[in-house]
Amino acid sequence: MSAPRADDRRMPGAEETARRNPMRPPDTLPRDRSSAVRAFCAHTSPQLIAGLVLAFGLWRLALGGWSWIDAAIALAILAYFPVNEWLIHVFMLHWKPRKLFGRTIDFYLPKTHRRHHADPWNLHWVFVPRHVHLWVAPTIAVLLALLWPWKAWVLTAVTTYLLLGLHYEWVHFLAHIPWCPQNRVLGPYYQRRVREHRYHHFRNENYWWGVSMGLGDRLFGTAPKVDETARSGSTVDLGIRP
Template identity: 35%
Template sequence: MGEATGMDRYTAPAESVRTRRREGPVGLSDCVREFLRQPSPPYLLGAVLLVLALRIAQGNWSWRDAVIALGLVAATPFVEWAIHVYLLHSPPMQLRGRRVEMLTAREHRAHHEAPGVLSGVLLPVYGVVVFLAMIALVNWLLSFPIALLLGGPRLAYATTGVLVSYAILAAYEWTHFLIHAPYKPRRRYFKAIWR
């Protein structure tokens, strides 16, 4: 949709987000619609809804679900840092005399080179699918020691962990998209923390 221009190279140009109005600033609802038009959010949001339905069907809600959710929220900054450092910023390697680079690192570097291009802000579909599978596997594996520690239904814990982790990833993607979108907050609180 075009590259960022002007003094702020981190923000996409206003014309990169389709609006319902002919004039005026880009609204939050415009950004939501543009976010949902991107290739990966439907996969991510579909996964959140599917796991939410599964968790509701399982029942057995307890205080332990809140403990799991709080633990995942507390771990998120460290997990995000590790992913950023070791996956997204991994340096190229030499393998049999050839330079080999992880696709994720190459794509992330392209985002740093052109941060105002909205099409490069979100995870690609393959990345979302891989992350969803990894998140499910890690939460399933963690459910064994958590069930030993807390007692109760292990499968429900795994599902709660997957649900919260998927929701965190969805919130991260939305926030990252909004940071680079040409949206300017209107409320005083958000204006104060914006940029």
């Protein structure tokens, strides 16, 4: 059975899904830790990312020669990642179709994200689309080819980035199911990330762009107090109407 496509007209439209999507996820989605982990691991994107983390991580371990530079690279990527999330969400996922010489310029990635906003409790649209993964291996291969003398550091960077990407997928998944970790250490963090992402979906899509991290929103002033933020009225169709 083929996967649904974001531009498939047979899929439910924004107005239809708006009528049946309350802020609370439906009970048919995972409601406990074990079912949440099983559902997460069953999806292609986490499987692919985890496989790459394992492969490149083992390669880096095999090379050895660890130094303070590896730690600096990992910390730099960790510091940049919330900005990376913010930029991708604002400028790529929320891209609006533009007219150029009478032709509409649009891309499949933002189309999938619009479908995600229109159908937020459909887990198919929660994860990084498969076509994006087609670019991952070639991009890493090019980086390694260009920087082969420093391949150990490249592998440190790639493994760190992919590990953070896997964590992004996990947090985004949590925001779209009823269950969320409740332990004293990580529970409050994940609960806040889930809460703010739902504000983005159900209050105002122009704020709370961060998913796994909120620092980007704090840096760019897009994490207002929710009770002082008006409902946009376009969280479902992102203001793009036929």
